[in-house]
Amino acid sequence: MPRFAANLSMMFTEVPFLDRFAAAAAAGFQAVEFLFPYEHPPEVVAGKVKEAGLSVALFNMPPGDWAAGERGMAAIPGREAEFRENVGVALRYARALECRTLHGMCGITTGMDRAACEASFVENYRFAADALAAEGITLVLEPINSRNMPGYFVAHQREGIALIERVARPNVSLQLDLYHAQIMDGDLSKLIEALAGRFAHVQVASVPDRHEPDEGELNFPHLFAVLDRVGYAGWIGCEYNPRGETTAGLGWFTPFRAG
Numbered sequence: 001m002p003r004f005a006a007n008l009s010m011m012f013t014e015v016p017f018l019d020r021f022a023a024a025a026a027a028g029f030q031a032v033e034f035l036f037p038y039e040h041p042p043e044v045v046a047g048k049v050k051e052a053g054l055s056v057a058l059f060n061m062p063p064g065d066w067a068a069g070e071r072g073m074a075a076i077p078g079r080e081a082e083f084r085e086n087v088g089v090a091l092r093y094a095r096a097l098e099c100r101t102l103h104g105m106c107g108i109t110t111g112m113d114r115a116a117c118e119a120s121f122v123e124n125y126r127f128a129a130d131a132l133a134a135e136g137i138t139l140v141l142e143p144i145n146s147r148n149m150p151g152y153f154v155a156h157q158r159e160g161i162a163l164i165e166r167v168a169r170p171n172v173s174l175q176l177d178l179y180h181a182q183i184m185d186g187d188l189s190k191l192i193e194a195l196a197g198r199f200a201h202v203q204v205a206s207v208p209d210r211h212e213p214d215e216g217e218l219n220f221p222h223l224f225a226v227l228d229r230v231g232y233a234g235w236i237g238c239e240y241n242p243r244g245e246t247t248a249g250l251g252w253f254t255p256f257r258a259g
Protein backbone atom coordinates (compact mmCIF):
# COMPACT_ATOMS: atom_id res chain seq x y z
CA MET A 1 0.00 0.00 0.00
CA PRO A 2 1.63 3.29 -1.05
CA ARG A 3 2.18 5.93 1.64
CA PHE A 4 1.89 9.56 0.56
CA ALA A 5 3.56 12.69 1.92
CA ALA A 6 2.04 16.07 1.09
CA ASN A 7 4.56 18.50 -0.41
CA LEU A 8 3.97 21.69 1.56
CA SER A 9 5.88 23.90 -0.89
CA MET A 10 3.29 23.13 -3.56
CA MET A 11 0.17 21.93 -1.73
CA PHE A 12 -1.94 23.83 0.80
CA THR A 13 -0.47 27.14 -0.36
CA GLU A 14 -3.89 28.68 0.41
CA VAL A 15 -2.46 29.18 3.94
CA PRO A 16 0.96 30.35 5.21
CA PHE A 17 3.74 27.73 5.40
CA LEU A 18 3.47 27.11 9.15
CA ASP A 19 -0.29 26.50 8.87
CA ARG A 20 0.11 23.92 6.10
CA PHE A 21 1.12 21.18 8.58
CA ALA A 22 -2.29 21.24 10.28
CA ALA A 23 -4.01 21.47 6.88
CA ALA A 24 -2.17 18.39 5.60
CA ALA A 25 -3.00 16.41 8.73
CA ALA A 26 -6.67 17.44 8.50
CA ALA A 27 -6.71 16.18 4.90
CA GLY A 28 -5.51 12.76 6.10
CA PHE A 29 -1.77 12.88 5.40
CA GLN A 30 0.56 11.30 7.93
CA ALA A 31 3.73 12.75 6.46
CA VAL A 32 4.90 15.87 4.68
CA GLU A 33 7.89 17.06 2.67
CA PHE A 34 8.89 20.56 1.58
CA LEU A 35 11.70 22.27 -0.28
CA PHE A 36 13.12 24.62 2.37
CA PRO A 37 12.21 25.27 6.01
CA TYR A 38 14.96 27.85 6.58
CA GLU A 39 12.80 30.99 6.90
CA HIS A 40 11.63 29.66 10.27
CA PRO A 41 13.67 28.49 13.27
CA PRO A 42 13.93 24.67 13.49
CA GLU A 43 12.10 24.49 16.82
CA VAL A 44 9.14 26.46 15.41
CA VAL A 45 8.78 24.12 12.43
CA ALA A 46 9.28 21.13 14.73
CA GLY A 47 6.46 22.41 16.97
CA LYS A 48 4.06 22.51 14.01
CA VAL A 49 5.08 19.01 12.94
CA LYS A 50 4.50 17.68 16.44
CA GLU A 51 1.17 19.46 16.96
CA ALA A 52 -0.10 17.99 13.70
CA GLY A 53 1.21 14.49 14.52
CA LEU A 54 3.14 14.24 11.26
CA SER A 55 6.42 12.73 10.07
CA VAL A 56 8.78 14.73 7.88
CA ALA A 57 9.74 12.56 4.93
CA LEU A 58 12.21 14.88 3.19
CA PHE A 59 13.47 18.42 2.68
CA ASN A 60 16.28 20.03 0.72
CA MET A 61 19.62 21.38 1.85
CA PRO A 62 19.92 25.18 1.39
CA PRO A 63 20.10 25.87 -2.38
CA GLY A 64 22.04 29.14 -2.50
CA ASP A 65 20.26 32.22 -3.85
CA TRP A 66 17.04 30.65 -5.18
CA ALA A 67 15.51 34.00 -6.21
CA ALA A 68 18.61 34.69 -8.33
CA GLY A 69 18.22 31.33 -10.09
CA GLU A 70 20.62 29.19 -8.06
CA ARG A 71 19.55 25.57 -7.64
CA GLY A 72 22.07 24.16 -5.18
CA MET A 73 25.83 23.97 -5.33
CA ALA A 74 26.91 20.36 -4.74
CA ALA A 75 28.39 20.24 -8.25
CA ILE A 76 29.63 23.81 -8.54
CA PRO A 77 33.43 24.05 -8.32
CA GLY A 78 34.51 26.80 -5.92
CA ARG A 79 31.36 26.56 -3.73
CA GLU A 80 32.63 23.68 -1.58
CA ALA A 81 33.00 25.70 1.63
CA GLU A 82 29.41 26.96 1.36
CA PHE A 83 28.09 23.48 0.58
CA ARG A 84 29.85 22.09 3.64
CA GLU A 85 28.53 24.85 5.86
CA ASN A 86 25.04 24.05 4.56
CA VAL A 87 25.43 20.43 5.65
CA GLY A 88 25.58 21.70 9.24
CA VAL A 89 22.52 23.94 8.72
CA ALA A 90 20.45 21.13 7.20
CA LEU A 91 21.55 18.74 9.91
CA ARG A 92 20.26 21.08 12.65
CA TYR A 93 16.83 21.11 11.01
CA ALA A 94 16.87 17.36 10.29
CA ARG A 95 17.56 16.64 13.95
CA ALA A 96 14.77 18.94 15.14
CA LEU A 97 12.32 17.55 12.59
CA GLU A 98 13.43 13.93 13.02
CA CYS A 99 13.81 13.76 9.25
CA ARG A 100 15.93 10.94 7.89
CA THR A 101 16.21 11.90 4.20
CA LEU A 102 17.83 15.05 2.79
CA HIS A 103 18.07 16.17 -0.82
CA GLY A 104 21.30 17.92 -1.79
CA MET A 105 20.67 20.06 -4.86
CA CYS A 106 23.59 20.18 -7.29
CA GLY A 107 23.28 23.41 -9.26
CA ILE A 108 23.02 24.74 -12.80
CA THR A 109 26.27 23.77 -14.49
CA THR A 110 25.76 25.15 -18.00
CA GLY A 111 29.09 26.19 -19.54
CA MET A 112 31.16 24.68 -16.72
CA ASP A 113 33.81 21.99 -17.12
CA ARG A 114 31.91 18.71 -16.66
CA ALA A 115 34.81 16.78 -15.13
CA ALA A 116 35.40 19.54 -12.57
CA CYS A 117 31.69 19.61 -11.68
CA GLU A 118 31.62 15.84 -11.22
CA ALA A 119 34.75 15.89 -9.07
CA SER A 120 33.28 18.62 -6.88
CA PHE A 121 29.98 16.71 -6.63
CA VAL A 122 31.67 13.45 -5.60
CA GLU A 123 33.76 15.11 -2.89
CA ASN A 124 30.86 17.22 -1.59
CA TYR A 125 28.45 14.29 -1.48
CA ARG A 126 31.05 12.14 0.31
CA PHE A 127 31.57 14.88 2.88
CA ALA A 128 27.83 15.29 3.45
CA ALA A 129 27.13 11.54 3.50
CA ASP A 130 29.81 10.97 6.14
CA ALA A 131 28.46 13.79 8.31
CA LEU A 132 24.87 12.53 7.98
CA ALA A 133 25.67 8.83 8.44
CA ALA A 134 26.21 9.22 12.18
CA GLU A 135 22.61 10.46 12.47
CA GLY A 136 21.15 7.71 10.29
CA ILE A 137 20.30 10.19 7.51
CA THR A 138 20.27 9.30 3.81
CA LEU A 139 21.37 11.91 1.26
CA VAL A 140 19.46 11.75 -2.02
CA LEU A 141 20.29 12.93 -5.52
CA GLU A 142 17.41 13.96 -7.77
CA PRO A 143 17.69 14.05 -11.58
CA ILE A 144 15.56 17.03 -12.71
CA ASN A 145 14.12 17.41 -16.20
CA SER A 146 15.83 19.86 -18.52
CA ARG A 147 12.58 21.51 -19.65
CA ASN A 148 11.73 22.88 -16.18
CA MET A 149 15.32 23.35 -15.06
CA PRO A 150 17.62 23.81 -18.06
CA GLY A 151 21.28 23.16 -17.30
CA TYR A 152 20.71 21.29 -14.02
CA PHE A 153 23.67 19.01 -13.27
CA VAL A 154 21.77 15.71 -13.59
CA ALA A 155 18.66 15.09 -15.69
CA HIS A 156 18.55 11.32 -16.35
CA GLN A 157 17.96 8.60 -13.76
CA ARG A 158 20.76 6.31 -14.91
CA GLU A 159 23.18 9.23 -14.97
CA GLY A 160 22.19 9.79 -11.32
CA ILE A 161 22.87 6.14 -10.50
CA ALA A 162 26.34 6.35 -12.11
CA LEU A 163 27.17 9.42 -10.01
CA ILE A 164 25.91 7.72 -6.84
CA GLU A 165 28.14 4.75 -7.62
CA ARG A 166 31.12 7.10 -7.83
CA VAL A 167 30.28 8.61 -4.43
CA ALA A 168 30.27 5.04 -3.04
CA ARG A 169 28.65 5.69 0.31
CA PRO A 170 25.88 3.42 1.68
CA ASN A 171 23.70 6.35 2.76
CA VAL A 172 23.56 8.00 -0.67
CA SER A 173 20.61 7.07 -2.85
CA LEU A 174 18.34 8.27 -5.65
CA GLN A 175 15.28 10.53 -5.31
CA LEU A 176 13.07 9.11 -8.04
CA ASP A 177 10.66 11.83 -9.15
CA LEU A 178 8.41 10.10 -11.66
CA TYR A 179 7.41 13.45 -13.19
CA HIS A 180 11.02 14.18 -14.20
CA ALA A 181 11.67 10.54 -15.06
CA GLN A 182 8.76 10.39 -17.51
CA ILE A 183 9.87 13.58 -19.26
CA MET A 184 13.52 12.53 -19.58
CA ASP A 185 13.55 8.73 -19.55
CA GLY A 186 10.07 7.21 -19.98
CA ASP A 187 9.36 3.45 -19.85
CA LEU A 188 8.56 3.96 -16.17
CA SER A 189 7.45 0.46 -15.19
CA LYS A 190 10.71 -1.04 -16.43
CA LEU A 191 12.69 1.88 -15.04
CA ILE A 192 11.21 1.36 -11.54
CA GLU A 193 11.97 -2.36 -11.78
CA ALA A 194 15.54 -1.71 -12.94
CA LEU A 195 16.20 0.83 -10.18
CA ALA A 196 14.46 -1.13 -7.39
CA GLY A 197 16.41 -0.87 -4.15
CA ARG A 198 18.40 2.10 -5.42
CA PHE A 199 15.94 4.90 -4.65
CA ALA A 200 15.13 6.11 -1.14
CA HIS A 201 12.40 8.59 -1.99
CA VAL A 202 9.75 8.85 -4.71
CA GLN A 203 7.75 11.86 -5.91
CA VAL A 204 4.77 12.07 -8.26
CA ALA A 205 2.84 14.56 -10.36
CA SER A 206 0.91 14.32 -13.60
CA VAL A 207 2.74 14.78 -16.91
CA PRO A 208 2.86 17.16 -18.70
CA ASP A 209 1.10 19.67 -16.40
CA ARG A 210 2.46 18.73 -12.95
CA HIS A 211 -0.97 18.48 -11.33
CA GLU A 212 -2.72 15.80 -9.25
CA PRO A 213 -1.77 12.18 -10.08
CA ASP A 214 -5.13 11.51 -11.70
CA GLU A 215 -4.73 13.02 -15.17
CA GLY A 216 -2.30 13.22 -18.06
CA GLU A 217 -0.19 10.61 -19.79
CA LEU A 218 0.70 8.41 -16.77
CA ASN A 219 -1.36 5.56 -15.31
CA PHE A 220 -0.80 6.14 -11.59
CA PRO A 221 -2.73 3.16 -10.14
CA HIS A 222 -0.48 0.96 -12.30
CA LEU A 223 2.71 2.77 -11.23
CA PHE A 224 1.75 2.61 -7.53
CA ALA A 225 1.24 -1.14 -7.95
CA VAL A 226 4.67 -1.46 -9.59
CA LEU A 227 6.27 0.41 -6.67
CA ASP A 228 4.52 -1.97 -4.25
CA ARG A 229 5.56 -4.99 -6.30
CA VAL A 230 9.26 -4.06 -6.25
CA GLY A 231 9.02 -3.66 -2.46
CA TYR A 232 9.25 0.12 -2.19
CA ALA A 233 7.97 0.93 1.31
CA GLY A 234 9.12 4.56 1.61
CA TRP A 235 7.14 7.76 1.23
CA ILE A 236 5.76 9.01 -2.07
CA GLY A 237 5.92 12.80 -2.11
CA CYS A 238 2.98 14.57 -3.77
CA GLU A 239 5.03 17.25 -5.47
CA TYR A 240 2.36 18.76 -7.66
CA ASN A 241 0.64 22.09 -8.24
CA PRO A 242 -3.04 21.56 -7.41
CA ARG A 243 -5.37 22.45 -10.31
CA GLY A 244 -7.45 24.53 -7.90
CA GLU A 245 -7.99 24.46 -4.17
CA THR A 246 -5.78 21.72 -2.68
CA THR A 247 -8.46 19.71 -0.85
CA ALA A 248 -10.82 19.88 -3.85
CA GLY A 249 -8.23 17.92 -5.83
CA LEU A 250 -7.70 15.14 -3.28
CA GLY A 251 -10.23 12.68 -4.73
CA TRP A 252 -7.33 10.51 -5.97
CA PHE A 253 -6.06 10.25 -2.35
CA THR A 254 -9.32 8.94 -0.82
CA PRO A 255 -8.46 5.22 -1.20
CA PHE A 256 -5.09 5.78 0.46
CA ARG A 257 -6.17 7.87 3.46
CA ALA A 258 -5.43 6.26 6.81
CA GLY A 259 -8.38 5.55 9.12
Ligand SMILES: O=C(O)C(=O)[C@H](O)CO
Binds near residue numbers: 142180203
Ligand atom coordinates in the same frame (compact mmCIF):
# COMPACT_ATOMS: atom_id res chain seq x y z
O1 LIG B 1 11.84 20.08 -8.48
C1 LIG B 1 11.79 19.00 -7.90
O2 LIG B 1 11.27 18.02 -8.44
C2 LIG B 1 12.34 18.80 -6.55
O3 LIG B 1 12.03 17.81 -5.95
C3 LIG B 1 13.34 19.73 -5.97
O4 LIG B 1 13.53 19.44 -4.64
C4 LIG B 1 13.16 21.17 -6.10
O5 LIG B 1 13.55 21.68 -7.29
Ligand SMILES: [Mg+2]
Binds near residue numbers: 142177203239
Ligand atom coordinates in the same frame (compact mmCIF):
# COMPACT_ATOMS: atom_id res chain seq x y z
MG1 LIG C 1 11.05 16.37 -7.22
